[in-house]
Amino acid sequence: MxxxxxxxxxxxxxxxxxxxxxxxxxxxxxxxxxxxxxxxxxxxxxxxxxxxxxxxxxxxxxxxxxxxxxxxxxxxxxxxxxxxxxxxxxxxxxxxxxxxxxxxxxxxxxxxxxxxxxxxxxxxxxxxxxxxxxxxxxxxxxxxxxxxxDEEKVNEPAADQTFTKTVVAVTACATGIAHTYMAAEALEKAGRELGVRVVVEKQGASGIEDELSADLIKEADAVIFATDISPKNKERFAGKPYVQTRVAEPLRKGKDMVQNALNNPDGVVEKGEADDMSSPASSGGGFFKDAVQAVMTGISYMIPVIVAAGLMMGIAKLGAMPFGLVNELGDPQYATHSNELFVILHHLDKFGALIFKFMYPIFAAFVAYSLADRVGLVAGFIGGAFAGGLHHTFWGIEEGIPSGFLGALFLGLAAGYIARFLNQKIQLNKNFQAMKPMFLIPAISVLSIFFLNFYLVDPMFGGLNVLLRNWIESAQGTGDVVLASIIASATAFDLGGPINKAAGAIAIGLAADEVYPLTARVLAIVIPPIGLGLATVIDKFVVGRRVFPADLRVAGNTSLLLGFIAISEGAIPFMLRNPLITIPINIIGAILGASTAVLLGAVQWLPLPAIWGWPLVENLWAYLLGLVVGAGFIAFANIFVRFSLEKRKERNA
Structure with a gap:
């Protein structure tokens, strides 16, 4: 091209x-x-x-x-x-x-x-x-x-260059685009400089490119997996020493990776057990690191389900607003109403609720997949179905309390570790190898998940959800504020980072189980960017001078706009510039705003923090007052703290 x-x-x-x-x-x-x-x-x-x-x-x-x-x-x-x-x-x-x-x-x-x-x-x-x-x-x-x-290539190998070793590699990033190809080029370049032939297969967004042939794999001395997702068809590399790392690593350590693959590999892909290699997110980091990264993988796959469910329900409720039916839309009478629009809105609302039911199965399935690859998917999915309470629905247990997010977390991790253990330990004659991934591992792992859920997860986490629900219901406001403060502080801490996402997963899980609404969560998303953006606009009116440098004033305008459309990352430049100032103020402002709104009766059950979701909030005036309190605190606190620092700097000059 x-x-x-x-x-x-x-x-x-x-x-x-x-x-x-x-x-x-x-x-x-x-x-x-x-x-x-x-x-x-x-x-x-x-x-x-x-x-x-x-x-x-x-x-x-x-x-x-x-x-x-x-x-x-x-x-x-x-x-x-x-x-x-x-x-x-x-x-x-x-x-x-x-x-x-x-x-x-x-x-x-x-x-x-x-x-x-x-x-x-x-x-x-x-x-x-x-x-x-x-x-x-x-x-x-x-x-x-x-x-x-379009200049000609300047680092192609010489026509007479000879290689004594061959390394094959697979590169793949989460979106299958730029990093995939750059990592491949970096490995090939490193190989040429070391006198090692490196041939790379790219597993990108459009599928497998430059697929490695069976003869080339057989000839190879080692294999490198530089991937952010589980590489496809790993069984081809059985018997080969391997190194596994993230897709970005070859750009910085290409030579080291080639040398490690040949001289100090992470292990060997064992025959008949190629699938026991964990995904790159769970390779070589120990139990705790494996578990944390597996959970983050599950969350990333769960988010589109949440978005789809929220959109379906949001569209239905927005459509019902002109008729005053937002709260009554779930009534069965609207399933057969004479007005066809009401029928559609009713079923669309129910459709969104149905999609939410698959949130936990998807989450747990990909937690297990991150740990055990394909052999963990089935048990993980079943574990997530238990956590979502689908067994109560099918077994007719009307009073059953699902274990929710904690159950999905426990069962997803358990499914992954059980499936990985079985895959590593079960040894079969080569004529019966197909029985292991198709029969033995699914049967044993799913049965294990059944007993774990029956005797441990449902009684423990289902009971915990009952206690939490009862505590919130009996707290008469105090419990609400404590929980709102915890969720708001975690959400505002890293502006879309892992702590924010973990808090979001828990909050959405509580909302999906109808334990606790998302009010604190959605407010804490928008309060920091709006507050910081507001500070850059009003600082000169409050203290008579600009306290933000020119670049942050420009960032402030963007942050203000992005805040109203619920993109908290607009505030990141402020956090990067002055983390010790910005992060604590963000947390306190989010807690104040969320607590104010919750105490005054604002309720938002849907994950729609942007301005177009505000009409779906119960007691919108309380919600907006909480937003003003939180954003106002962040704005004024930033202005006065930075003004004080500027004055101190001037005195010391």
Missing amino acids: QLRNMTHPNLVLFDVEAHTKEQVIKQLISELNKEGYLESEQEFLKAVLEREEISPTGLERGLAIPHGKSTSVKKAAFAVARLNTPLAGWESIDPTNQVQLVFLIAIPESEADSTHLKVLSTLSTNLMKDGYLEGLMAAETPEAFMNRL
């Missing part, structure tokens, strides 16, 4: 002044729109920001490749920004990366699995070539930059 055909000199911007990731992206989108590539700037911006939520698009060596697929893109293209001042706040696979060269790729939805991947793979592979990036950074004009986009 010729990259220069995918852009235009007017889309190559030099000496760009920007202080945030969003500023860069918006400027490039504006240029794409001016050149006629977009139908709607806002629609494409939304697609790009949604992609940013999935995984880092910042790479290393000053690079970032944000991208988006949208129906608003008329024709595939990319725009480039070379920044005057590197950005340190762009989330990257290399935590020290300071972004200076940005490629923004725009792809029509209809070309999502073709042009999209070709551009990303070509660009990301080229960027790993020796001298390629330096050439782009040295270009003095947009035309020169475009000419260098």
